Amino acid sequence: xxxxxxxxxxxxxxxxxxxxxxxxxxxxxxxxxxxxxxxxxxxxxxxxxxxxxxxxxxxxxxxxxxxxxxxxxxxxx
Numbered sequence: 001x002x003x004x005x006x007x008x009x010x011x012x013x014x015x016x017x018x019x020x021x022x023x024x025x026x027x028x029x030x031x032x033x034x035x036x037x038x039x040x041x042x043x044x045x046x047x048x049x050x051x052x053x054x055x056x057x058x059x060x061x062x063x064x065x066x067x068x069x070x071x072x073x074x075x076x077x
Contacts, residue, residue, distance in 0.1 A: 002052065003048075003049065003052035003053070003054050003071065005071070005074060005075050007052075008071070009075070011045075013035075013037055013041055013042070014045050014048075014049075016031070016035045016037065017031055017035075017042060017045050017046060017049075018049075018075075020034070020035070021055065021062060021063075021064065022072055026061035026062055026063060027060065027061060027062075028042050028043060028046050029042070046062055049062070049068075050062075053065060053067050054067050054068030054071055055068055
């Protein structure tokens with residue numbers, strides 16, 4: 001699956017999680033709590049980011065891959 005700007009920006013949950021990852025938060029459960037997103041929904045969103053190759057899991061944290069960094073720059077955050 002290829003992830004582009006439209007895929008992220010078209011959904012409020014994907015957008016919120018993406019923006020939190022951009023701001024430096026790496027823990028999906030803290031992001032879910034902050035935005036009042038159900039944890040399973042947040043996990044599905046981040047799993048779609050992992051499947052799309054823009055995020056990778058490192059321990060309990062999620063960080064951007066090189067492809068993810070390119071997407072961050074193209075969205076302009």
